[in-house]
Amino acid sequence: MKKILLIARREFLIRVKNRKFWLATLLGPLILGIFIVVVGLIMGYNGDDEKSILIVDQANLFNGSIKDQSNLYFSFSKEDIRTLRSHSSEAYDGILWIPKIQNVAVDEITVTYYSDKNLDIEKLTNLKSIIQREIKNFKLKEMNISQVQLDQLDTRVTIETTAISTDSSNPSGEEVGRSSEFSSYLGAGLGMAMGFIMYLIVFINGSMVMRSVMEEKTNRIVEVIISSVKPFELMMGKILGVGLIGLIQFLSWILLIPSLVLIGNMFFGFETDMETIENLNRTGSISPDEVEYMVYQVMQEVQEIQWFKLVVLFICYFIGGYLIYSSLFAAVGSAVGDDMQDSQSLILPITIPVLMAFYIMMTTIRVPDSSLAIWSSIFPLFSPIVMPARLAFNPPWWQIVMSLFFLVVAVVFMVWISGKIYRVGILMYGKKASFRELGKWLFYKE
Amino acid sequence: MDTLSIKNVSKSYGNYTAVDKISFNVREGIIFGVLGPNGAGKTSLIRIINSITAADEGEISFMGHELNREHQSEIGYLPEERGLYKKMNVQDQLEYLGQLKGLSLKEVRLRIQEWYDRFNMEGWEKKKIQDLSKGMQQKVQFVATILHQPKLLILDEPFSGLDPVNTNMMKQEILRLKEDGTTILFSTHRMEQVEEVCEEIVLMNQGRLVLTGGIEEIKQQHKDNIFQFTFSSNQLPVVSNDIEIMQNDNDSALVLQFEDLAAANIQMKKWLDEGYYLKEFHEILPSINDIFIKLVTAPSEVKPMVHNA
Helix, strand or coil, X not given: XXXXXXXXXXXXXXXXXXXXXXXXXXXXXXXXXXXXXXXXXXXXXXXXXXXXXXXXXXXXXXXXXXXXXXXXXXXXXXXXXXXXXHCCCCCCCEEEEECCCCCCCCCCCCCEEEEXXXXXXXXXXXXXXXXXXXXXXXXXXXXXXXXXXXXXXXXXXXXXXXXXXXXXXXXXXXCXXXXXXXXXXXXXXXXXXXXXXXXXXXXXXXXXXXXXXXXXXXXXXXXXHCCCCCHHHHHHHHHHHHHHHHHHHHHHHHHHXXXXXXXXXXXXXXXXHHHHHHHHHHHCCCXXXXXXXXHHHHHHHHHHCCHHHHHHHHHHHHHHHXXXXXXXXXXXXXXXXXXXXXXXXXXXXXXXXXXXXXHHHHHHHHCCCCHHHXXXXXXXXXXXXXXXXXXXXXXXXXXXXXXXXXHHHHHHHHHHHHHHHHHHHCCCCCCXXXXXXXXXXXXXXX | CEEEEEEEEEEEECCEEEEEEEEEEEECCCEEEEECCCCCCHHHHHHHHCCCCCCCEEEEEECCEECCHHHHHHEEEECCCCCCCCCCEHXXXXXXXXXXXXXXXXXXXXXXXXXXXXXXXXXXXXXEHHHCCHHHHHHHHHHHHHCCXXXXXXXXXXXXXXXXXXXXXXXXXXXXXXXXXXXXXXXXCCHHHHHHHCCEEEEEECCEEEEEEEHHHHHHHCCCCEEEEEECCCCCCCCCCCCEEEECCCCCEEEEECCCHHHHHHHHHHHHHCCCCEEEEEEECCCHHHHHHHHHHHHHHHCCCCCCC
16 A cells, blocks of 8 residues: 555656646646637627618618617618619618518518628528517507517416425435526536536546556556556556546636636626627516526525535545546556557547447436436446536435445446456557457456 | 575466476575576566566475565566656656665665765766666666665666676676675576676576576586697697597697597697697587577477478
8 A cells, every 4th residue: 555655646746746737737727718718709709791781671660760780780772672773882782672561460571682792691690580570560560569468478487396295304314406497507507517527537537547557668667666566556556646636637627717717708708798688688588687686596506506415426426437447548558559549449448438428418417317317327337427417406315325336346346357457468568459368368367 | 595496487378388387496695597598488487586477386485485575675676678767857766666665765865875876876866867878777777676675686688788888887786786695686698698697597498497507517517528729839730530620720729529538638648749739728618608509409400390381
């Protein structure tokens, strides 16, 4: 054990002392934060391409007045479309011709846009929704329906989930889901974040262990080391040291990324947020008071999440998942030589369950109590990624206990198997081993 | 007492037998050579002694006790394939390797300092291995091997890749360690190196033991009664047909094979009586290389020729 700690200490220190570690730990989130903000900006980019449009409003939808959009400018003309088309003008990019609306019952209208330059999809949709809205208003007026009446037709429905049993002494002793719609949104967000972090940990640190194993093998130092310690001790020390690095890195990421995104948003994204709220207000569905209430409700929910349970279980799944996959990565690292490319085909069987778990996790968030979600959160190759995503939805205790039990069994089994492969692999030089050979190694005597 | 006693040790990987019923003893305080061509099973055997792998069969005792993993702290091992952590500095590297052998940090630091002095390595502490020359790396590796003052030192091809100056220094150091009572197991396929430093050897081929014993003893056993006569003038006597001439390219010397020493003496007396002046007469003992080649190739000559279809 003392030797395992010595090895873990070296693995840890050698990385902490490296400038790259600090770059990845501190700059990584910064870059990721910038990336998220930039992607946000790009997604919200409306284009600097501005168009002025001449509207020939035969239906008189706009009453001769329309608000200019950020990149669309409007003007009206009463002239005949044929005369307008006969002579081109620099004053506008295109002519929008709206036909007369014959009666309120009409459910399809074709509006023509005359231009030599195409409109991009966004402007087209924008234009379409403006016209749609105005036609609706036009029809409302024709039908003598007031805005108030229309609003009264809409009823907002929220479903509040409450446990059937009113018995306060339920077996697990916990408060069973007095959860609202918000809590499932929150749960989904939280679950997604946890599952995703787990996925990253497994991949990044697993391959870190693999590279470390390969490095020792190429350096040929491995033979010196295992003339002092057991190969198994070397493998475990390595896994432990790199795991600690991973834990630190991800804790700092979890703290840094959201705060950087928040700061970034404050500088770049504020406008968009105001616009969204304004839009909501304009459609008249949510009043500012209600927004405030929503925020309050979310805060309530955040406080009601059992953070302690969540964090403890998350760490359990982190340890389990990390041990399973990093030991497999160590085994792969030992089976290949110095060539990184050789490792690809051997990594594949590890990548497949991780990716599968990731996709299952994505569906789990939508339907956290489906049988797919339940069984894959118990199956130990998936559970480290799927279960953290379900935790926010308060799965029953028996599922958690069963899942943890199988996780422990799988950890012992996988570490044992990997140790067997590792012990033989690190002393094999030359060609990459095939799966058949790996299988044979399992049965080699020490 | 024997530092190492190996009895009927075998090891196979799948169908391939790397070590086949090997037995020999290594007396305490000697330099013992393990010889054989590449693929003879030397490294497999050494790995077994180091507890890196376990033997399938046989017994090994170390200092009178059954060999176990605890003995790793009393064995120093310099593998044929040298290697250090390239990005670690010399001091950290030596501290780490010393601690893995069970030394305390304080102890390791003291000993490292001694070696810095002895090997003129002052000022290397903070240098990374990748920034050192190959010879310097070898020195660091050697220090790492003997830092814990092992009772048994196993050197696998210790001179490979060394320049003459470093080879000599390493040789001196090995001899000094022997003086201090360290038993040294020296593995190589370079037979001439063995004759310079080893007292006893074991010869291996294809996993099997070919012969074992003291160098002089082995040479005496395998001598072919070849003698060299060096005359004072260029006038050489005529050699009768029943004596085999091994070599006569020298103007004043004859190398001849006799049935035994007595036959050679009779011939010498005859020539002296005939008036030839002898300056020198000595027996030429075979080199370990000759003996090895003789022993290894002899059986295959007996085998019937296989014709390729």
